[in-house]
Amino acid sequence: MTRISQLCAILLLALATAGAQAANYAGTTFEIEMIVFSHSGGMEQSRESWPATPRLQYPEKWVDFDSTKGDSLFLSPVAPRLNNKVAALDRSGNYRVLFHKTWRQVLQQKHNSPAILISGGDTVGDHHRLEGSVTLSVSRYLHLSTDLWLNDFGNDTTRNTVNGPETGGVMLPRRPSAKVAAADEPAAPGSADSGFRASSLNSAAVPAPAYAQHVALLREERRMRSGELHYIDNPAFGVLIEVRTVEKSEE
Structure with missing residues (x-):
C-alpha cells in the first residue's frame, strides 16, 4: 500500500506541475511566423477526392491583422526570419506562396x-x-488548430459568382467584418475595442453568393x-x- 500511495502522490504532483506550467504559459508573448503555400499541380493533379459539399464557416470569436x-x-507585426524558406519554395517551381506573416501574440488557453x-x-x-x-x-504545450480552405475558381477569374449550385459549385462564406457601433454605444464583448471582433453583415449592400468549383480543406x-x-x-x-x-x- 505504501508503494501505491507513493505512486499516487507522484502522479498528483506531476498533474499539479503540468497545471502550473499551463498557467505560466497563459499570458506569455510568443512570436509566430507562418507560411501557407499551394502545390503548383493544382487540385486536379492531386488525385484526392475533395468533399463535394464541405461545411465552410468562420468562427464567432476572431481577430484579424487590423x-x-x-x-x-x-x-x-515583426520582422520575418523564414525568408529563406519562402525563397526555397519559390525557386522549386513546385509551390506558390499564398501567405507569409510574422507577428507577436499573447497566447492564452x-x-x-x-x-x-x-x-x-x-x-x-x-x-x-x-x-x-x-x-x-497554450496548455502544457503550444497548440495549433487550422481551418483553412483553398478555393479553385476554375477558369472564371472575373465574376463574383462562380459555378453556382446548379453546376455543383461550393458556396463560400463571407469573411467577417468588424461590427460598427454607434458613437454613444459601449463596446460589446467580442467587438474590436475588446480585442475580439464580432462578425456582422452589412445589410445595406450584401453581395451575391460566391462559389468555387472545388475546395480543398x-x-x-x-x-x-x-x-x-x-x-x-x-x-x-x-x-x-x-x-x-x-x-x-x-516584450
Missing part, C-alpha cells in the same frame, strides 16, 4: 483564444484563393514546441509555422 486591443494591434483570419493568393470578387482561420493556444490539430519548424500539408496546399519564445526584455 484588430486592436487598447491602443495597440492585437497581432503585432484554448477557451480564451480567438481565431486568426487568414487569406491570400489571387482574388475573385470578394474572395481569395486561400481563406479560413487558425487558432493558437486543411483541418488539423497539432501540438508544437517553441523554436521548432512544423510542417502540415495535404495534396493541395500546406503550412510551415514556427512559434518562438520572446525574452522578457524584448
Whole structure:
C-alpha cells in the first residue's frame, strides 16, 4: 500500500506541475511566423477526392491583422526570419506562396483564444484563393488548430459568382467584418475595442453568393514546441509555422 500511495502522490504532483506550467504559459508573448503555400499541380493533379459539399464557416470569436486591443494591434507585426524558406519554395517551381506573416501574440488557453483570419493568393470578387482561420493556444504545450480552405475558381477569374449550385459549385462564406457601433454605444464583448471582433453583415449592400468549383480543406490539430519548424500539408496546399519564445526584455 505504501508503494501505491507513493505512486499516487507522484502522479498528483506531476498533474499539479503540468497545471502550473499551463498557467505560466497563459499570458506569455510568443512570436509566430507562418507560411501557407499551394502545390503548383493544382487540385486536379492531386488525385484526392475533395468533399463535394464541405461545411465552410468562420468562427464567432476572431481577430484579424487590423484588430486592436487598447491602443495597440492585437497581432503585432515583426520582422520575418523564414525568408529563406519562402525563397526555397519559390525557386522549386513546385509551390506558390499564398501567405507569409510574422507577428507577436499573447497566447492564452484554448477557451480564451480567438481565431486568426487568414487569406491570400489571387482574388475573385470578394474572395481569395486561400481563406479560413487558425487558432493558437497554450496548455502544457503550444497548440495549433487550422481551418483553412483553398478555393479553385476554375477558369472564371472575373465574376463574383462562380459555378453556382446548379453546376455543383461550393458556396463560400463571407469573411467577417468588424461590427460598427454607434458613437454613444459601449463596446460589446467580442467587438474590436475588446480585442475580439464580432462578425456582422452589412445589410445595406450584401453581395451575391460566391462559389468555387472545388475546395480543398486543411483541418488539423497539432501540438508544437517553441523554436521548432512544423510542417502540415495535404495534396493541395500546406503550412510551415514556427512559434518562438520572446525574452522578457524584448516584450
